[in-house]
Amino acid sequence: EELKELVSKLYSTHHLEKGEYVSLIENRDAVRDYLFELSRSVREKYYGKDVYIRGLIEFTDYCKNDCYYCGIRCSNKQAERYRLSKEQILDCCKTGYELGFRTFVLQGGEDPYYSDDMICDIVCSIKRDFPDCAVTLSIGEKSEESYRRYFESGADRYLLRHETADYEHYSKLHPPGLSAKHRQDCLRTLKKIGYQTGAGFMVGSPYQTAENLADDMLFLEELKPEMVGIGPFIPHHATPFADKPQGTAELTLFMLGLVRLALPDVLLPATTAIGTIHPTGRELALKAGANVVMPNLSPTDVRKKYLLYDNKICTGDESAQCRMCLQKRVEDAGYRIVESRGDHASFNERK
Ligand code: 5AD
Numbered sequence: 203e204e205l206k207e208l209v210s211k212l213y214s215t216h217h218l219e220k221g222e223y224v225s226l227i228e229n230r231d232a233v234r235d236y237l238f239e240l241s242r243s244v245r246e247k248y249y250g251k252d253v254y255i256r257g258l259i260e261f262t263d264y265c266k267n268d269c270y271y272c273g274i275r276c277s278n279k280q281a282e283r284y285r286l287s288k289e290q291i292l293d294c295c296k297t298g299y300e301l302g303f304r305t306f307v308l309q310g311g312e313d314p315y316y317s318d319d320m321i322c323d324i325v326c327s328i329k330r331d332f333p334d335c336a337v338t339l340s341i342g343e344k345s346e347e348s349y350r351r352y353f354e355s356g357a358d359r360y361l362l363r364h365e366t367a368d369y370e371h372y373s374k375l376h377p378p379g380l381s382a383k384h385r386q387d388c389l390r391t392l393k394k395i396g397y398q399t400g401a402g403f404m405v406g407s408p409y410q411t412a413e414n415l416a417d418d419m420l421f422l423e424e425l426k427p428e429m430v431g432i433g434p435f436i437p438h439h440a441t442p443f444a445d446k447p448q449g450t451a452e453l454t455l456f457m458l459g460l461v462r463l464a465l466p467d468v469l470l471p472a473t474t475a476i477g478t479i480h481p482t483g484r485e486l487a488l489k490a491g492a493n494v495v496m497p498n499l500s501p502t503d504v505r506k507k508y509l510l511y512d513n514k515i516c517t518g519d520e521s522a523q524c525r526m527c528l529q530k531r532v533e534d535a536g537y538r539i540v541e542s543r544g545d546h547a548s549f550n551e552r553k
């Protein structure tokens with residue numbers, strides 16, 4: 203009953219102390235149903251039954267970084283590397299537009315081949331050809347100057363998961379040279395510039411503790427991002443973490459519920475990763491408080507190459523197939539896809 207009170211407190215104040223988050227996470231079996239009851243009602247208060255869709259374009263799997271968990275890390279010599287041209291990216295957008303997408307997410311490894319001029323040119327071209335669409339970038343850590351240039355070219359949103367808020371835990375997942383502090387500074391810069399900003403973390407990553415997850419919650423409370431991406435860690439066979447255990451759908455869903463209560467109007471995707479480890483993972487995520495899905499719009503021939511982890515779903519399907527498949531899954535879960543940009547509530551007011 204004390205635990206239920208903690209959930210009620212989070213529901214009404216959007217804040218818990220670190221120890222309170224730890225108790226909830228450690229004793230989650232006792233409060234899961236109550237948490238989901240509240241997280242679903244909050245989700246429905248802000249977004250009703252609506253689910254926003256984003257067309258994900260994985261435009262390069264070259265990456266200069268070497269994160270221990272990631273399948274496209276530069277040391278993985280087995281990865282088949284590819285890059286999409288501006289024309290190929292615009293073709294994906296055209297296909298996506300016809301399928302009802304009004305947000306395009308350009309995601310890639312940190313690939314120095316694409317200069318700031320090229321990124322700006324790609325963003326401008328998408329905004330010129332599809333003026334009623336939002337563009338989201340997900341291309342890693344860049345300078346403030348670069349972030350400003352992309353924004354001025356028309357980029358609306360930026361995804362940069364913080365991965366884990368704890369500095370020490372971060373250093374166990376990344377080689378020296380990458381720091382949690384720099385990543386968090388990037389997120390604050392993105393917010394300051396005016397992007398709808400997405401943070402997020404993996405659940406069940408190696409060495410993660412309940413304290414680490416509590417720190418992730420406190421970091422989100424402080425940053426107040428407009429979007430939060432959460433998925434289970436899934437091992438990739440050609441990385442140093444090949445033999446580490448996978449994160450669970452159960453804990454991932456619980457964390458989605460907590461985030462929905464801490465940031466009531468946040469844009470919260472049901473990720474491909476949770477769909478990969480559980481046959482109805484994305485549907486369950488929607489019921490736990492998620493309100494966004496991000497199907498793949500990448501050309502079919504490159505999909506099998508952009509592999510951050512093993513057994514990724516949707517790698518064999520056409521964009522139209524993914525769109526139809528999701529429609530059915532969303533409807534089976536009791537929700538409906540809406541074909542709009544799907545901005546964060548606070549950005550609709552600003553316009
Ligand atoms: N398992 C789950 N998620 C992963 N990511 C990268 N590698 C893995 C993995 N092995 C996530 C990271 C990154 C996002 C694009 O994908 O959180 O930010």
Ligand code: FES
Pocket residue numbers: 265266267268269272273274275276311312
């Ligand atoms: Fe690039 Fe992991 S190696 S995101």
